[in-house]
Amino acid sequence: MTQPASKPPRKSAVSRHVDPSQRDLFQLDSPLIGEIRGERSLMAFPFFALAKSAWMKPVSYHQGPVSIEVRPSANGVATIYDKEIVLYIASLMAAKIEAGEQVGQDFRFTAHDLFAVTGSNQSARSYKRLSDALERLQGTQIKTNIEAGGEGEEGFFSWLSEARLHYSKTRNGEKRLKAVQVRLCDWLYRAILRDRQVLDYASTYFQLGPIERRIYEVARASGPDVPGQEFCVDLETFRLQIGYQNPLSNFRTALKQVTGTGAIPDYDVELVEGEAPAETTRGRGRKAAPVNVIITRRAAEPDEVQEQESESPESGEEGACEEAVRSS
Structure with missing residues (x-):
C-alpha cells in the first residue's frame, strides 16, 4: 500500500487544558497536540471485541493471507472502547515523529488529557474503567502473521507490555492519580515507526x-x-x-x-x-x-x-x- 500523504496537524476542538495539580510532573508526553491517528492494520482488521462489557471468548480472523488470533485474559479480551487508549498512545507517538523528536516505547501521560481527547468525563467511574482497560490491554494475547516494520513475529504479544498508574496522596490519605505510564508492544511500535501507515481519524469517532x-x-x-x-x-x-x-x-x-x-x-x-x-x-x-x-x-x-x-x-x-x- 502506498504511504498516505502527510498533512500538517489540525488543531483539535477538544480542550488541551492541563489540570494545575498535574503541572509538577516532568517528562510527560501529554497533552496531545494535533489529531487522533491510527495504524492502518488496526483500522482494517478486527483486533478488538465489539463489546462494552467483558468479552470472555477468543476472537479470530482468517481471510486470505491474513491471520489473527486474540485470546482473553482473566478480565476478557480488550474491547473497542479499550482501543481508545491505544489510539491515544499511537497519536502521541505519531505527533512526536512528525515533530522530529526521538521516540521510544514508553509513554507517560495524564488521565485528564486522555479523557479530554476521548470525551470521557472525569468521574471516579471513568478512572475505574481506565484501570480495567489497562489490565485488559496488558492481559489480552494477540497472534498475527501481519508483518510490522519489515519483521514478522511468531507467538503471542500484548498491546501493552507494562501499564502503571502513578498516584500521590493528600494529607487525609486520599489517592490522586498523577500520571499513566505504559510501554507499547514491539509489533505496534515498529509498525508506526517504520511503516508510517498512520491515518487520521474523524473528530466524531469517539461519539460512535x-x-x-x-x-x-x-x-x-x-x-x-x-x-x-x-x-x-x-x-x-x-x-x-x-x-x-x-x-x-x-x-x-x-x-x-x-x-x-x-x-x-x-x-x-x-x-x-x-x-x-x-x-x-x-x-x-x-x-x-x-x-x-x-x-x-x-x-x-x-x-x-x-x-x-x-x-x-x-x-x-x-x-x-x-x-x-x-x-x-
Missing part, C-alpha cells in the same frame, strides 16, 4: 457506537479517498472484517439501522441485494440472494476540495464494485 466505529475504520483503511468513489464487498466478508461475532442475519439487521442515516463520518453505507441464483436441484429451496455492502466517500468540505482535486486519479471506476467483491 461499537459497530459504527468499526465500519468507519474499515472504510477509512480500505475504502476510497476520493469523493464519489465506491468500495464494494459482500456482506459476509464485511461481517468478518468488522469483527461481528453474531450470525449474518443479525449483522444485516444491525447494518440496516446504519444505512441512510449519515452516522458514519465521511462515508455513506448502502446494502444492495442482487438476484437470487436460479434453482438447480429439484426439491431444494432457492438460495438467498447475495447482498453487497457499498461504501461511498462523501463530498469533501470546501477547504479540502482543492487538495483532493490535485490528488484525484483519472476516471475509470466502472466495474470497480464487482471487482472488489471478487477480490475480497
Whole structure:
C-alpha cells in the first residue's frame, strides 16, 4: 500500500487544558497536540471485541493471507472502547515523529488529557474503567502473521507490555492519580515507526457506537479517498472484517439501522441485494440472494476540495464494485 500523504496537524476542538495539580510532573508526553491517528492494520482488521462489557471468548480472523488470533485474559479480551487508549498512545507517538523528536516505547501521560481527547468525563467511574482497560490491554494475547516494520513475529504479544498508574496522596490519605505510564508492544511500535501507515481519524469517532466505529475504520483503511468513489464487498466478508461475532442475519439487521442515516463520518453505507441464483436441484429451496455492502466517500468540505482535486486519479471506476467483491 502506498504511504498516505502527510498533512500538517489540525488543531483539535477538544480542550488541551492541563489540570494545575498535574503541572509538577516532568517528562510527560501529554497533552496531545494535533489529531487522533491510527495504524492502518488496526483500522482494517478486527483486533478488538465489539463489546462494552467483558468479552470472555477468543476472537479470530482468517481471510486470505491474513491471520489473527486474540485470546482473553482473566478480565476478557480488550474491547473497542479499550482501543481508545491505544489510539491515544499511537497519536502521541505519531505527533512526536512528525515533530522530529526521538521516540521510544514508553509513554507517560495524564488521565485528564486522555479523557479530554476521548470525551470521557472525569468521574471516579471513568478512572475505574481506565484501570480495567489497562489490565485488559496488558492481559489480552494477540497472534498475527501481519508483518510490522519489515519483521514478522511468531507467538503471542500484548498491546501493552507494562501499564502503571502513578498516584500521590493528600494529607487525609486520599489517592490522586498523577500520571499513566505504559510501554507499547514491539509489533505496534515498529509498525508506526517504520511503516508510517498512520491515518487520521474523524473528530466524531469517539461519539460512535461499537459497530459504527468499526465500519468507519474499515472504510477509512480500505475504502476510497476520493469523493464519489465506491468500495464494494459482500456482506459476509464485511461481517468478518468488522469483527461481528453474531450470525449474518443479525449483522444485516444491525447494518440496516446504519444505512441512510449519515452516522458514519465521511462515508455513506448502502446494502444492495442482487438476484437470487436460479434453482438447480429439484426439491431444494432457492438460495438467498447475495447482498453487497457499498461504501461511498462523501463530498469533501470546501477547504479540502482543492487538495483532493490535485490528488484525484483519472476516471475509470466502472466495474470497480464487482471487482472488489471478487477480490475480497
